Amino acid sequence: MDGKANIYDIARLTGTTIAAVSRAFDPKGKIEQSKREAILKAAEKYGYRPNRAAGRLSGKAIKIGCLLIANIPEYYEELVAGIKNSCAKLSDFKVECDIRLVPPDENGDRVVAAAFEEYLRGGADGVITNIKYTAEAVRYISLLADAGIPCATVTSDAPESRRLFSVQNDFVTAGRMAAQLLSLAGATGSVLLFTGERDSYVQRHIISGFSEEAAEDGLSVIGTYDTSDDPDLAAEYAERAFSEHPDCAGIYISTANSLPVIGYMKKHGLAGRVKIIASDVFPGLSEYIKNGTVTATVYQNPYGQAKTAFEKLYDHITFKKPEKQIFTVVPQAVMKSNLHLYERNSQ
Numbered sequence: 001m002d003g004k005a006n007i008y009d010i011a012r013l014t015g016t017t018i019a020a021v022s023r024a025f026d027p028k029g030k031i032e033q034s035k036r037e038a039i040l041k042a043a044e045k046y047g048y049r050p051n052r053a054a055g056r057l058s059g060k061a062i063k064i065g066c067l068l069i070a071n072i073p074e075y076y077e078e079l080v081a082g083i084k085n086s087c088a089k090l091s092d093f094k095v096e097c098d099i100r101l102v103p104p105d106e107n108g109d110r111v112v113a114a115a116f117e118e119y120l121r122g123g124a125d126g127v128i129t130n131i132k133y134t135a136e137a138v139r140y141i142s143l144l145a146d147a148g149i150p151c152a153t154v155t156s157d158a159p160e161s162r163r164l165f166s167v168q169n170d171f172v173t174a175g176r177m178a179a180q181l182l183s184l185a186g187a188t189g190s191v192l193l194f195t196g197e198r199d200s201y202v203q204r205h206i207i208s209g210f211s212e213e214a215a216e217d218g219l220s221v222i223g224t225y226d227t228s229d230d231p232d233l234a235a236e237y238a239e240r241a242f243s244e245h246p247d248c249a250g251i252y253i254s255t256a257n258s259l260p261v262i263g264y265m266k267k268h269g270l271a272g273r274v275k276i277i278a279s280d281v282f283p284g285l286s287e288y289i290k291n292g293t294v295t296a297t298v299y300q301n302p303y304g305q306a307k308t309a310f311e312k313l314y315d316h317i318t319f320k321k322p323e324k325q326i327f328t329v330v331p332q333a334v335m336k337s338n339l340h341l342y343e344r345n346s347q
Helices: 007-014 018-024 033-046 052-056 073-089 108-123 135-146 171-184 201-216 231-244 259-267 283-290 302-317
Strands: 062-069 095-102 126-129 151-154 165-169 189-195 219-226 250-253 275-279 296-299 326-329 332-334
Touching (some): 007 033, 062 302, 108 135, 126 302, 165 171, 165 302, 171 250, 189 201, 189 231, 201 219, 231 259
Parallel strands (some): 189 219, 189 250
Antiparallel strands (some): 296 332
16 A cells, blocks of 8 residues: 555455544444454554544644643743643644643642642643652542543653653663763762752662762762752752862762852862763753863753653544653763754754
8 A cells, every 4th residue: 555544445454434443543432342453453554543633623622731840940941842832833723731830839739739620620631740749749640540631741750650651861871871971071089969859750760870870980979969959959069068078070960950059169160170960951051061161961851851741642632542651762961062953942
């Protein structure tokens, strides 16, 4: 068969009707299981995908709720931009996004609870989130699943929850890359690690990868500082870290909360002598990479992760199930020589 099959081709190939083909792709469609399996198998073989978007034009709008932790602007603004980009591309198909930012303070739990309660009352057809996955948050994700509202996690994960899928960085590899980059940059002996919340799913895996590779490369991790994605705390811990370990040879900052640490090092003449590996790419950090203060950064593409999560969730809502539960973004090493390829506003 030349080109991709259409609905008529699949009906002919399987000896069914176009109505049966349509029902086979609807989880609630009434059709014999053997016929459904035959139709789906033929569709996969010949590249057929039902055009649900056309039907969307006469239906009600799809609303996707996006609940994002607003800790480090350089990071969450990339998530917001990725979501808005994907939503804009789907606007002709009556897709809307409701973005809510969760403050990283005592008001955060209240905002999260209010948003989930609204979603459960019919305020969203699907949800994307990267909040702190407390027991209460996991409970809400389960309630969404019970109500038939799919939830996807992005840039982080709660595998113990009933989320539909997760889009995330390869955290262990990111940590291993950072340790090797420090070694290749000439750091020897003792190194320090500045993390986000070290007990979180993300940071546990990053710390594991970094520690393993550091040991293999002959580096000793002599201090780990949990900045909890708080810029003030990062600045405070930078002062403490270099007071406690003045002879350290390198540091890895595993979140976008890097500018307070780098700023302290510049102010006290530590930059240059101490090798720095950071995370992600954003304007303030780019300048430090260009002038050589930061040797390299491990790019985790939050913008791309958010786009993928939004598009995959839309696909699911329009009856195309995600191919897997975890979509992994490959981390990449960014240095002065290739920085221009990763600065989104220059693309």
